[in-house]
Amino acid sequence: MLLGYIKRRLGVFLLFMLPAFAVRAQDSLITVLEAELARSFTELKKATVPAYYIDYRVDDVANLHLNTSFGSLVRAGSDKSRVLVSRVKVGSYEFDNTHPQGPDDFEMHEGSDPTELPYENEKIALRMGIWMTTQNEYKQALRGFKAARQARERTTTPVTTAPTNDFSKETPTRYYEPPQADLITAFNGGVWKEKLKKYSALFLKNGDLVEGDVSLQFSQERKYFITTEQTQVVQNNTSAYIHVNGSIRASDGDVIPLHLSYYAVTPDGFPADEKIMGDIEKMIASLEKLKTAPLAEPYSGPAILLAPAAGVFFHEIFGHRVEGHRMKKEYDGHTFKAKIGEYVLPKTLQVYFDPTLTAIDGKPINGGYKYDDEGIKGERVTVVDKGMLKTFLMSRTPLENLARSNGHGRASIGMEPVSRQSNLIVETTKGVPMEDLRKMLLKECKRQGKPYGYLFRDVVGGFTVTDRYNPNAFNIFPTMVYRIYVDGRADELVRGVDLIGTPLAMFAEIQATGNDRDTFIGFCGAESGYVPVSAASPSLFVRRIETQKKPRQHQEATLLSRPGSQPQP
Numbered sequence: 001m002l003l004g005y006i007k008r009r010l011g012v013f014l015l016f017m018l019p020a021f022a023v024r025a026q027d028s029l030i031t032v033l034e035a036e037l038a039r040s041f042t043e044l045k046k047a048t049v050p051a052y053y054i055d056y057r058v059d060d061v062a063n064l065h066l067n068t069s070f071g072s073l074v075r076a077g078s079d080k081s082r083v084l085v086s087r088v089k090v091g092s093y094e095f096d097n098t099h100p101q102g103p104d105d106f107e108m109h110e111g112s113d114p115t116e117l118p119y120e121n122e123k124i125a126l127r128m129g130i131w132m133t134t135q136n137e138y139k140q141a142l143r144g145f146k147a148a149r150q151a152r153e154r155t156t157t158p159v160t161t162a163p164t165n166d167f168s169k170e171t172p173t174r175y176y177e178p179p180q181a182d183l184i185t186a187f188n189g190g191v192w193k194e195k196l197k198k199y200s201a202l203f204l205k206n207g208d209l210v211e212g213d214v215s216l217q218f219s220q221e222r223k224y225f226i227t228t229e230q231t232q233v234v235q236n237n238t239s240a241y242i243h244v245n246g247s248i249r250a251s252d253g254d255v256i257p258l259h260l261s262y263y264a265v266t267p268d269g270f271p272a273d274e275k276i277m278g279d280i281e282k283m284i285a286s287l288e289k290l291k292t293a294p295l296a297e298p299y300s301g302p303a304i305l306l307a308p309a310a311g312v313f314f315h316e317i318f319g320h321r322v323e324g325h326r327m328k329k330e331y332d333g334h335t336f337k338a339k340i341g342e343y344v345l346p347k348t349l350q351v352y353f354d355p356t357l358t359a360i361d362g363k364p365i366n367g368g369y370k371y372d373d374e375g376i377k378g379e380r381v382t383v384v385d386k387g388m389l390k391t392f393l394m395s396r397t398p399l400e401n402l403a404r405s406n407g408h409g410r411a412s413i414g415m416e417p418v419s420r421q422s423n424l425i426v427e428t429t430k431g432v433p434m435e436d437l438r439k440m441l442l443k444e445c446k447r448q449g450k451p452y453g454y455l456f457r458d459v460v461g462g463f464t465v466t467d468r469y470n471p472n473a474f475n476i477f478p479t480m481v482y483r484i485y486v487d488g489r490a491d492e493l494v495r496g497v498d499l500i501g502t503p504l505a506m507f508a509e510i511q512a513t514g515n516d517r518d519t520f521i522g523f524c525g526a527e528s529g530y531v532p533v534s535a536a537s538p539s540l541f542v543r544r545i546e547t548q549k550k551p552r553q554h555q556e557a558t559l560l561s562r563p564g565s566q567p568q569p
């Protein structure tokens with residue numbers, strides 16, 4: 001019986017795989033990449049300083065975009081691109097051209113230069129682009145290798161730890177997905193133009209609004225990755241986003257923005273019109289309240305971060321500090337480098353990153369992938385377990401005791417991959433209802449002698465600094481912030497607040513978590529460009545946070561009423 005089961009499974013496997021290989025034989029781009037890789041490696045292995053590794057990564061992308069404003073279409077178009085990035089490594093896995101060269105290492109490395117390849121599959125034209133890129137990358141690698149050797153010879157500081165390799169040795173992977181149908185051409189642009197115009201027309205109802213834009217972006221991507229280690233990964237990806245941006249001018253001239261966004265694998269996955277239009281109506285109502293909301297003063301004291309804001313909080317102040325490649329850079333602050341095995345968060349918290357997830361609590365998320373941009377299969381990585389730091393997010397840049405990648409080498413189109421976040425999930429073993437978090441907040445306000453605490457409902461993003469030449473701090477950009485008063489008066493909406501602080505001090509102030517969870521979806525920018533990420537977290541009660549005033553966007557009062565804001569005679 002077991003043997004029969006195995007035979008049936010094997011039969012299904014073969015029936016599934018044979019068409020893929022048949023299609024692969026007709027995939028002319030991968031054929032050209034393979035041939036040029038083999039030719040280049042054969043020649044560069046003969047050089048005085050030979051190459052020991054080459055990879056090619058090609059992003060074949062088609063984009064479509066529609067932009068509307070106050071009920072009218074203002075932009076529509078599509079484009080295609082095919083971008084090649086190559087890495088050529090000289091030396092050895094143990095010591096190569098990427099070897100750290102000292103505290104100013106970030107100024108000395110030459111990064112990969114992207115090349116626009118022809119979109120048509122004309123073999124000679126493709127080979128010319130690949131050939132030129134490979135030559136340039138080898139020359140850069142050779143300069144980097146010579147500089148690294150010279151830096152090593154100049155080093156007088158005694159080495160106190162065992163050296164780590166510069167590039168990890170990984171098991172080769174072969175994975176191939178057949179090409180998808182052309183979804184961009186099949187996209188029903190007429191229907192979606194009318195939808196977006198209908199959405200943005202809602203902003204015409206308020207004459208004080210100075211921005212009322214709704215846009216749609218739809219991308220279809222085919223990614224090729226091959227190496228001289230015999231790794232070959234070809235995979236597809238689609239993504240669709242609706243972005244809603246509204247702004248209002250306050251009575252003091254400050255322009256206050258709010259934002260909404262929706263993510264789906266394809267436009268068919270977006271919420272119904274009623275849901276999106278209802279959300280926009282709520283946004284407009286919030287903008288009307290923000291128009292007359294008081295400006296907040298700098299503050300230090302208790303606060304609650306609702307779940308989406310808490311997700312951004314963890315992404316910025318924690319996630320970037322567990323990206324493994326930073327631990328090898330001498331200029332980085334190394335917040336957690338020596339803390340594996342130590343408690344860095346409350347014992348009730350677990351933090352993991354999982355690129356294999358496509359949804360959280362039924363909500364589609366955008367930080368997932370099958371294989372990363374170094375051809376390594378994406379893995380779930382538990383970074384914190386019961387408050388204790390366990391490991392880091394790893395690309396193919398090894399660390400002491402972490403010699404292998406865990407599938408988090410990522411990059412945007414045309415950039416060189418480093419270790420980056422994927423889908424961040426924070427879980428708690430001791431969540432409490434929001435009512436209890438509010439009670440904790442009020443109790444702590446009384447203890448600290450504060451007339452109110454803060455509640456951060458929505459945020460639009462943030463940034464952090466991890467190097468040691470600048471303050472190792474973070475800044476999160478809230479959009480909807482409320483004062484919760486000790487004397488029982490109603491919560492008060494305020495504006496002009498930025499949440500700031502330093503990571504270790506902030507982690508020490510986390511006192512409790514909610515029994516809820518929500519997810520922030522966005523893009524994260526770092527050395528390797530912008531990559532899609534998601535962050536899911538429960539709400540947090542923090543004993544002490546710090547805020548500063550947000551920069552103002554001043555706009556003079558208009559002399560004439562905005563067109564469309566007054567009834568027509």
